[in-house]
Amino acid sequence: MSNNEYDVVIVGAGCAGPAAAKKAAELGLKVILFEKSQVPGEKNVSGTCLNGAALVDPDLHYLMEGPVEREIREMRTYHINKDRTTVFHEIPSEGLLLLSIRRDHYDAWHVEEAKKAGAEVRLSTTILDIIEEDGYVKGVVTDTGEKFYGKVVIDAAGVNSIVGRKAGLIPKRKGTNMILYVTVCVELGEEVINERFGDCIEYYLSPGIQHKTWPWIFPKKDTVTLGTGGYMDENLLNDEFPNINKYMENYLNLPAVKKKLEGGKIVAWGLHLEYDEKIKQRVKNGLILTGEAGGFVIPFLGEGMVEAYFTGIYAAQAAANAIETNDFSKEKLAETYETLISENLFMQTFRHIAAVNKEAILTKTDEEITQMMQQVIMGGGFISNAVHTNWMNGVEDQDMERIQDAYDFLELMKPYAQVDPYFENLYNERKRK
Amino acid sequence: MKFEIKVEYYPGDTGEFIKVIEENCTGCGDCAKFCTRDVWQPDGAIYRPVNLKDCVECGACWNVCEFDAVIFNEPKGGTGVRFEYG
Ligand SMILES: Cc1cc2nc3c(=O)[nH]c(=O)nc-3n(C[C@H](O)[C@H](O)[C@H](O)COP(=O)(O)OP(=O)(O)OC[C@H]3O[C@@H](n4cnc5c(N)ncnc54)[C@H](O)[C@@H]3O)c2cc1C
Ligand code: SF4
Ligand code: SF4
Numbered sequence: 001m002s003n004n005e006y007d008v009v010i011v012g013a014g015c016a017g018p019a020a021a022k023k024a025a026e027l028g029l030k031v032i033l034f035e036k037s038q039v040p041g042e043k044n045v046s047g048t049c050l051n052g053a054a055l056v057d058p059d060l061h062y063l064m065e066g067p068v069e070r071e072i073r074e075m076r077t078y079h080i081n082k083d084r085t086t087v088f089h090e091i092p093s094e095g096l097l098l099l100s101i102r103r104d105h106y107d108a109w110h111v112e113e114a115k116k117a118g119a120e121v122r123l124s125t126t127i128l129d130i131i132e133e134d135g136y137v138k139g140v141v142t143d144t145g146e147k148f149y150g151k152v153v154i155d156a157a158g159v160n161s162i163v164g165r166k167a168g169l170i171p172k173r174k175g176t177n178m179i180l181y182v183t184v185c186v187e188l189g190e191e192v193i194n195e196r197f198g199d200c201i202e203y204y205l206s207p208g209i210q211h212k213t214w215p216w217i218f219p220k221k222d223t224v225t226l227g228t229g230g231y232m233d234e235n236l237l238n239d240e241f242p243n244i245n246k247y248m249e250n251y252l253n254l255p256a257v258k259k260k261l262e263g264g265k266i267v268a269w270g271l272h273l274e275y276d277e278k279i280k281q282r283v284k285n286g287l288i289l290t291g292e293a294g295g296f297v298i299p300f301l302g303e304g305m306v307e308a309y310f311t312g313i314y315a316a317q318a319a320a321n322a323i324e325t326n327d328f329s330k331e332k333l334a335e336t337y338e339t340l341i342s343e344n345l346f347m348q349t350f351r352h353i354a355a356v357n358k359e360a361i362l363t364k365t366d367e368e369i370t371q372m373m374q375q376v377i378m379g380g381g382f383i384s385n386a387v388h389t390n391w392m393n394g395v396e397d398q399d400m401e402r403i404q405d406a407y408d409f410l411e412l413m414k415p416y417a418q419v420d421p422y423f424e425n426l427y428n429e430r431k432r433k
Numbered sequence: 434m435k436f437e438i439k440v441e442y443y444p445g446d447t448g449e450f451i452k453v454i455e456e457n458c459t460g461c462g463d464c465a466k467f468c469t470r471d472v473w474q475p476d477g478a479i480y481r482p483v484n485l486k487d488c489v490e491c492g493a494c495w496n497v498c499e500f501d502a503v504i505f506n507e508p509k510g511g512t513g514v515r516f517e518y519g
Pocket of ligand 3: 467468470471473482488494
């Protein structure tokens, strides 16, 4: 192989990219990873909490060794309207739920892990085009015009990936498929956060602070991140909300939130798109789309990083199998890739929960959503809403099958609805000293 | 708390990574409406990405333009927006 020829070329060092690079290197492949930013995690990637229900998968155990900001054990939801504030406190069970991280630190660590495994990494290098020959994607072109060839190209360049766009797989999206998110990071100091948030993430629902999403506050070590936004449909922006920042402004000024942030200062602002739909076709001859580039994200559940890790790893495995048989056709790539995805119970169950909840959210007013969540949140929030909705619809339509479905799903979800001490034990063994 | 936009940029020339295709642009203004950073400004009958140095590379303008009038590329390696804290 000459200098610019690789087994696998990977674009994007967010979540999926380093995971794919590390796996591919471990499988003995010659691999190069490109990232446009100077420090991985500093472009608009966002995302802060890693879900323990996914990290217990052996493929992801190593991620517990990364730099963690805060261990999350509880969840609080506030419903605030003119008349009253209702607070729901959800602790699915005693134990560790999520790991709160800072992407600039965490992604940078992850890239180092990929390097240690043998991957070559080029930072500050933007990929601007793909090389296609004889119906196959054969490589990529950098912003300086340099060409790099790979038997398989893995697209891990996120929501607007230019790789997937050039390959004709990523379309333009808006309406109820795309969410525009604004975030701010508020510095409060570790002690204040311990006092006001502790190990708890918070969700808020109140008129004027969101458009069919779920505003949140995720505590890190000495900062907290707030996020809100909405589906990019015709009702997102209007005279009252000329701009997405207006939702954030109202959010910051909710009395309950204001009090929690008292004395703090905004140290960063962010703006992100998040896709909420499957990308129809995720492989092409010589190319695999992973993570958010492949539509593997569930914005409504704040879930996308772990899906990106899984799909990055699976793409590396698919590339290895293709290389072994010297067959880089989309059929060959899909064979391994789609099988591994369909066998991942975490991804399948969370997709189901998200689909049911999205349907509910899109068809109801914010007020109705508040009411709906009040009925179900005590039993476990989004998970029980998925069960509850099926169940109630079944009762309404006298459809025993839907009720049975709901029941079966509840059984299937059991391991995820409660937090197994297994995650906490694993994490304690693995975490940095 | 007073809302504030605090955003950092890497030094260096990003290049003209967002452009308008003049003959496709109908002047509908959707790009400007969805751009949180006021990059897109009216210029006669069309819109142009004028304040590109304020762009945060979110891609909203490209996604919402129904007339394929937005060229949305990437800034040169190591330049453009930088979100500390990720
Ligand atoms: C506000 C918000 C909050 C979220 N919170 C959570 C959460 O709490 N938990 C969770 O699991 N998920 C969360 N998500 C989702 C999560 O952030 C994404 O699903 C995840 O980052 C996707 O990972 P990825 O590797 O596919 O893409 P990204 O993380 O977006 O990484 C893509 C990388 O590719 C690089 N890149 C892009 N184009 C090029 C190019 N042309 N050349 C070179 N490099 C390029 C980028 O700089 C970037 O580093 C959140 C998302 C948002 C918007
Ligand atoms: S959205 Fe497209 S067509 Fe409309 S003004 Fe902007 S560039 Fe022109
Ligand atoms: S990418 Fe985002 S910030 Fe940049 S011009 Fe387009 S809409 Fe505005």
